[in-house]
Amino acid sequence: MAANKELIVYNSMTRQKEIFRPIEQGAHTFGRAHCVSFYHRVKEDKDLNVSLAENPRTLCPNGMMEMGLLHSDQQLMSGKLTSSYVRAYAKFPDTIHSDFAQAMQKRALWTY
Structure with a gap:
């Protein structure tokens, strides 16, 4: 028991x-998290929406649109x-x- x-x-x-x-x-x-700290992620991460890299001055984009600045945000959003x-x-x-x-x-x- x-x-x-x-x-x-x-x-x-x-x-x-x-x-x-x-x-x-x-x-x-x-x-x-300050957006200006993540420009390299925006330019290099193939998991992000490509339109984000077209305008690096975009202010803190929306993770719900595959534009999460932090890698962990994007992983949480795309995880099953x-x-x-x-x-x-x-x-x-x-x-x-x-x-x-x-x-x-x-x-x-x-x-x-």
Whole structure:
């Protein structure tokens, strides 16, 4: 019986980790990134929308249009498991703050 309980707890923890991983990966959202620091990415990254490189003075382009300045933003937007989170947080931006706080509180309880 104890083994079954441990398996249930393990499966629950694994599922929670899968749910919170995209939230944690988006943690840099709370910091700041200056657009002028990313010109090389705009010119060299083949994953970005090519029209972005045509105008290097574009102010902080939209990741939802494949114009994320940070590589991590673009990876989150194009990931099969994470793109739905990005879209949801773009539509309801206030929710990322509460979800992130909840994820960090739960993460503090995990042992590896």
